[in-house]
Amino acid sequence: MTVRERTELLEEQILSPYATLSKKTRGRDRPEEECEMRTPFQRDRDRIIHCKAFRRLKHKTQVFLSPEGDHYRTRLTHTLEVAQIARTIARGLLLNEDLTEAISLGHDLGHTPFGHAGERVLNELCEHGFRHNEQSVRVVEKLENEGRGLNLTHEVRDGILCHTSGTQAQTPEGRIVRLADKIAYINHDIDDAVRAGVLSERDIPGHITSVLGTRRSVRIDTLVKSVIRASGGAEIRMEEHIFPLFLELRQFMFQKVYLNPYAKKEEEKVPFLIKTLFEYAKNPAHLPPDLREIAEREGTERAAADFIAGMTDRYAVVLFQDISIPKSWDH
Template sequence: MPESQNWTLKQQFAPYAEDYGNSRGRQHPEPEARERTPFQRDRDRILHSGAFRRLEYKTQVFVYHEGDYYRTRLTHSLEVAQIARSISRSLGLNEDLAEALALAHDLGHTPFGHAGEDGLDAVMAPYGGFDHNVQTVRVLTLLEQRYAAFDGLNPTWETLEGIIKHNGPLVGPGLEGEVPPIIAELDDKLHLQLGGYASAEAQVAAISDDIAYHTHDIDDALHANLFAIETLREAPIAGDIVAEVQASYGDLSNTRLVQEIVRRLIGMMVEDLLSESRKRLAEYNPRSADDIRQAPVPIIAFSPDMEARNKALKKFLFQNMYRHYKVNRMASKARRVVKEMFELLMNEPNCLPAQWQRTGNDQPGDIDKPKQARLIADYIAGMTDRYAMIEHARLFDLNAKT
């Protein structure tokens, strides 16, 4: 360990974990902190970023003004981080890296959840499309403007790789489509091993996202009366838990009943994940973090039975929550807001706020269309739900203040 580093937190890692001292560094070299590990620094930079703060007013399914109970991207990210830390500790992994990845994974989301992303992807189709995972990479490497020496947050190789491979390898057998330009450019510089899996910590963060998403969407859906407890009794995994809780405790209040269901559902998924992951670790016997990357299958995973049940639960939520007519109505509004703003700003880029009026030495309108479209997509993607509605009114409502 270099003398300039005096990290006070010591932890015994499994041999397949990412160790602090073996980090492959950052895109822009800089001295590391004496009292914080590289992955702690990544986490802290993410927490202090403007993109992270804006997650407070970016919702997942509902829109912020519909009620202050529903989860936002911020509360979801904190819940994912808690689950990821717990799993990482049980498996001897680097908790700081898993936490940084969990906190960063939603930084690229648009306002209005997946409806906003669908709307932005549709209007960006002629210009390379829009994907929130790729946008997270843009936030981390380009869009955050906090440091004098570089754009972005300059995360470690391990954090950047984990975000890029959030959904697994990007190239290889069975994978179609081109690698997004920004990722291809980073790969040329940093050799991100796009054909392999990410670190075990990144795999933990990704699957913790699924656990938190499904369980807490059930909580929000019940609170919003999108379906009732009686309907949930028919759901895969959750239905058995509902029956167990009601058999054990009788007539609980809805609040206690829902919280008990969610708690047990998280526990069941985590226990299955730990059991299956330990089986795979024993089978493949990885002796380094790169052995995890080169394995033929993900090492951190649900059992086949739980994976099938989890997919069935996702289908249940899709039918009973994500396609509920109330959600559809708000999603329709959200797509129109995004589409109308994008089209107006493409046709009249001088309506962009002053700080977005310049790209290098170019003025919007002087730059080529794909570059202009990406700039406008960056602008819209960075909005909160609230700001998007205010900005849409400023652009289209004659009575709104500009």
């Protein structure tokens, strides 16, 4: 018996009847020989961690654009916090932790620079719209590995696609990630907003903190336990007395942070920057070779969107400066 087979046997013996078993995956688009050591979902997790798009997340905005300070969240640290919360929930429900982790680590691979501000601009510019969850799937299917993609399992790609609002993931593990994403960003965004002086913990309405908690770690603990207690079968949810307060906390964050003119004042510059880069990238001569091929097959707009979505914040700024600001003549 190989290590992988032993792990698959343990899954059958230990996990919930509703868990997605590794040996029952719907497989990959391109069949591969099984690994002796790792299950398919473990291999997917490793492929995501080692891909270039994952490494770029460390220089992509979460909420605050180019914050001064080392302790603000980036898209990468957000991803890691989602993975931690999701795995804890999966463990508590005896669901597949490896599948849950792989989906978590891949859910934001296609996110634009400058957070949702960048996503909104690309959505306006692209004829068929732009959604980061769909782009994340495109990254793992077509853009990574020199156009060959990562050849991930169906269950991981489905979880990545369905981590936002809309269609629910086909697996309970994917539905966990959808909720863990919200739990993570609401609470770490409060932490960053307090650090930035945008709000104080005392600003959160007392009837919310009296139940959910007055500190980030306590709130996360409360919400995670609530999901584990309330979920049953393949349904993933919070307790009925907790979920409305969680939604109210989310609405509070929209009012105080996400739509706060002071906190988001730098976002006013994002549309002009993204539009300038988009027009520049629609010229295939300005694209790297792999994206020129996409421009030929799928059109210049598609290639331009892929190019910009893959940028880090700082690369986007440097390229914008390079094409927009005249340089001194050096004879």
